[in-house]
Amino acid sequence: xxxxxxxxxxxxxxxxxxxxxxxxxxxxxxxxxxxxxxxxxxxxxxxxxxxxxxxxxxxxxxxxxxxxxxxxxxxxxxxxxxxxxxxxxxxxxxxxxxxxxxxxxxxxxxxxxxxxxxxxxxxxxxxxxxxxxxxxxxxxxxxxxxxxxxxxxxxxxxxxxxxxxxxxxxxxxxxxxxxxxxxxxxxxxxxxxxxxxxxxxxxxxxxxxxxxxxxxxxxxxxxxxxxxxxxxxxxxxxxxxxxxxxxxxxxxxxxxxxxxxxxxxxxxxxxxxxxxxxxxxxxxxxxxxxxxxxx
Amino acid sequence: xxxxxxxxxxxxxxxxxxxxxxxxxxxxxxxxxxxxxxxxxxxxxxxxxxxxxxxxxxxxxxxxxxxxxxxxxxxxxxxxxxxxxxxxxxxxxxxxxxxxxxxxxxxxxxxxxxxxxxxxxxxxxxxxxxxxxxxxxxxxxxxxxxxxxxxxxxxxxxxxxxxxxxxxxxxxxxxxxxxxxxxxxxxxxxxxxxxxxxxxxxxxxxxxxxxxxxxxxxxxxxxxxxxxxxxxxxxxxxxxxxxxxxxxxxxxxxxxxxxxxxxxxxxxxxxxxxxxx
Numbered sequence: 001x002x003x004x005x006x007x008x009x010x011x012x013x014x015x016x017x018x019x020x021x022x023x024x025x026x027x028x029x030x031x032x033x034x035x036x037x038x039x040x041x042x043x044x045x046x047x048x049x050x051x052x053x054x055x056x057x058x059x060x061x062x063x064x065x066x067x068x069x070x071x072x073x074x075x076x077x078x079x080x081x082x083x084x085x086x087x088x089x090x091x092x093x094x095x096x097x098x099x100x101x102x103x104x105x106x107x108x109x110x111x112x113x114x115x116x117x118x119x120x121x122x123x124x125x126x127x128x129x130x131x132x133x134x135x136x137x138x139x140x141x142x143x144x145x146x147x148x149x150x151x152x153x154x155x156x157x158x159x160x161x162x163x164x165x166x167x168x169x170x171x172x173x174x175x176x177x178x179x180x181x182x183x184x185x186x187x188x189x190x191x192x193x194x195x196x197x198x199x200x201x202x203x204x205x206x207x208x209x210x211x212x213x214x215x216x217x218x219x220x221x222x223x224x225x226x227x228x229x230x231x232x233x234x235x236x237x238x239x240x241x242x243x244x245x246x247x248x249x250x251x252x253x254x255x256x257x258x259x260x261x262x263x264x265x266x267x268x269x270x271x272x273x274x275x276x277x278x279x280x281x282x283x284x285x286x287x288x289x290x291x292x293x294x295x
Numbered sequence: 296x297x298x299x300x301x302x303x304x305x306x307x308x309x310x311x312x313x314x315x316x317x318x319x320x321x322x323x324x325x326x327x328x329x330x331x332x333x334x335x336x337x338x339x340x341x342x343x344x345x346x347x348x349x350x351x352x353x354x355x356x357x358x359x360x361x362x363x364x365x366x367x368x369x370x371x372x373x374x375x376x377x378x379x380x381x382x383x384x385x386x387x388x389x390x391x392x393x394x395x396x397x398x399x400x401x402x403x404x405x406x407x408x409x410x411x412x413x414x415x416x417x418x419x420x421x422x423x424x425x426x427x428x429x430x431x432x433x434x435x436x437x438x439x440x441x442x443x444x445x446x447x448x449x450x451x452x453x454x455x456x457x458x459x460x461x462x463x464x465x466x467x468x469x470x471x472x473x474x475x476x477x478x479x480x481x482x483x484x485x486x487x488x489x490x491x492x493x494x495x496x497x498x499x500x501x502x503x504x505x506x507x508x509x510x511x512x513x514x515x516x517x518x519x520x521x522x523x524x525x526x527x528x529x530x531x532x533x534x535x536x537x538x539x540x541x542x543x544x545x546x547x548x549x550x551x552x553x554x555x556x557x558x559x560x561x562x563x564x565x566x567x568x569x570x571x572x
Contacts, residue, residue, distance in 0.1 A: 010396060011396060011397075011398060013396060013476045014392045014395070014396020014397065014398030014399075015392070015396075015398050015399075016392075016476075016477075017388045017389065017391055017392035017396070017398070017476075017480070018388070018389055018392040018393075018398050018399065018403075020384075020385040020388055020389070021385055021386070021388065021389030021392075021407075021447065021451060024385055024443055024447055025406075025407075025410060025447065025448070027440070028418075028422070028440060028441060028443050028444040028447075029410050029413070029418065029444050029448075031421075031425075032418050032421035032422050032425065032444075033417070033418070033421070035421040035424070035425070036417065036420055036421040039420075039421070049424070093313075094313075094314070094317055097310045097313060097314055098314065100307070100310060102307055103307075103310065103311070103314070108318075109314060109318055110558070111555075112318045112321050112322050113318075113321065114551075114554055114558065114561060115321065115322070115325055115547075115551055116321060116325075117554075117561065118501050118505075118547070118550040118551060118554040118561075119325075119505070119546075119547045119550065119551075120504070120505035120506075120507065120521075120522050120546060120547070120550075121505070121507065122505075122507050122522040122525055122526050122546075123505075123522070123525065123543045123546050123547050126525060126526075126529060126539060126543050127324050127325070127328050127540075127543060128324065129529070130328070130331070130536050130539065130540065131324055131327065135342070136340040136342065136536070138327060138344055141342060141343060141344060170320070170321070170324070174321070178561075227412050230414065231414040231415065231416075233414075233415070233416060233507075233508055234507040234508065234522075237507070237526065238526060238529065252414050252415075252416045255414075255416040255417070255420075256416050256508070259416075259419075259420050260512070265420060265424070268420055269420060269421075272414075272416060272417040272420070273417075275414055275416075275417065276413070276414075276417055279409075279412050279413065279414060280409060280412075282412070283405075283408060283409045283412045284405075
């Protein structure tokens with residue numbers, strides 16, 4: 001050991017600092033993951049919590065043949081595909097407006113924007129459940145005043161997912177605004193000056209100068225939101241419990257349901273692993289783009 | 296040039312209109328909940344709604360009295376503080392190792408990020424089984440440890456960014472002065488990074504406070520934190536809107552208040568350091 005190169009010794013020091021992290025992650029992340037991988041290959045339920053019946057990949061097979069699983073996949077993709085673009089376009093628009101130097105009272109706008117971001121999704125869900133209550137909610141009352149008919153926000157199977165989407169947008173759009181805004185304010189000035197000299201109008205500058213320059217941040221923001229919306233669980237728990245029917249049964253909620261109501265831990269583990277693979281794939285993309293941004 | 300000025304002013308006017316409308320959309324639901332928390336139960340669901348039909352502290356009084364909300368607040372406080380206090384030192388060391396020593400290379404860093412991206416439901420089932428076997432479910436210790444699963448990766452990721460922004464010369468100078476790496480970390484680097492670390496600690500506290508999935512699975516009568524209690528009120532008490540509003544306000548106000556101290560770090564933290572604060 002005495003002939004260790006300087007570099008190897010240097011790295012050893014680094015690993016010393018890493019020991020606590022490593023141990024804790026092993027304990028609370030790696031081991032549970034391994035455990036559920038094992039579970040997914042056995043028949044393990046709350047009623048018979050024993051690892052004595054190895055079933056290989058048959059739990060995975062039963063997931064693939066489960067129509068509720070595919071429904072959840074569909075609902076989750078729909079949700080992500082509605083939530084992320086909505087948040088992006090609204091968020092980008094508001095960020096552009098807030099970035100105008102003439103705008104005053106910015107700190108008030110910032111303060112209001114941060115409120116939903118620090119709220120628990122449970123609180124958000126409860127607030128909107130009250131506001132959107134079909135008979136007793138203020139929203140329907142106001143819509144009535146404006147001449148619109150009665151809207152059954154959570155009771156209508158075709159509407160419920162959209163309602164959940166709107167509530168999620170309400171909570172998460174601030175993240176988009178503030179993230180893009182900090183990107184816009186840190187942009188260099190020169191490209192805009194030369195664009196103005198070249199006679200580019202406002203829209204051309206936005207589309208061909210500003211947006212391309214912001215692309216790294218836009219990518220991070222979008223991917224970040226794709227991942228978190230894939231994981232959405234609390235909001236559905238509070239707002240709809242996956243219903244009516246299974247119209248808002250997002251995949252995370254589906255797993256929770258199979259685990260703690262269906263009591264089939266093995267199948268739930270199998271679904272978890274399938275979700276894991278999707279998230280991992282997206283993470284690879286996000287990692288590449290943040291690495292690029294950091295270097 | 297006059298028409299240009301007019302155009303500019305019109306566009307500024309509409310920008311203000313849009314921004315104000317947007318802010319109202321964000322603020323009004325919260326303000327309405329605040330208002331509802333101060334009216335009595337009958338007025339809370341009276342239709343048509345009136346702005347301030349009555350004013351009472353009864354909802355809060357009842358929550359803290361009969362409903363024992365004080366206890367849930369304390370549970371939330373204990374779990375969030377304990378988990379933050381455990382996660383922050385570990386994450387500081389880990390972040391420093393990544394930033395300064397490039398320990399583990401990209402693979403280990405990727406693992407940490409991937410962990411951060413893990414859906415909670417994937418982890419909660421095995422954690423639940425293990426915690427029950429160890430008789431750690433419904434204990435502060437069990438929940439604190441479990442919360443590390445989501446707190447630690449996100450903290451490490453942000454702190455790596457912090458430490459990376461501190462010039463390496465400082466370490467070299469410390470080494471020249473004969474300090475060991477551990478000494479140089481604690482005496483030189485840590486004091487510089489401290490404000491950032493404190494801010495991330497607040498973020499970790501906010502995340503722990505708002506956490507629901509781990510809480511609902513692992514907590515019980517002895518450890519139930521606020522979000523779980525609120526979620527239970529939804530089903531148990533039908534339409535007690537006023538009381539539910541008061542409970543919601545209790546849950547969010549401390550977070551709104553303390554987030555004011557970490558404004559600068561909030562977005563950097565939530566974007567996992569993709570944006571420097």
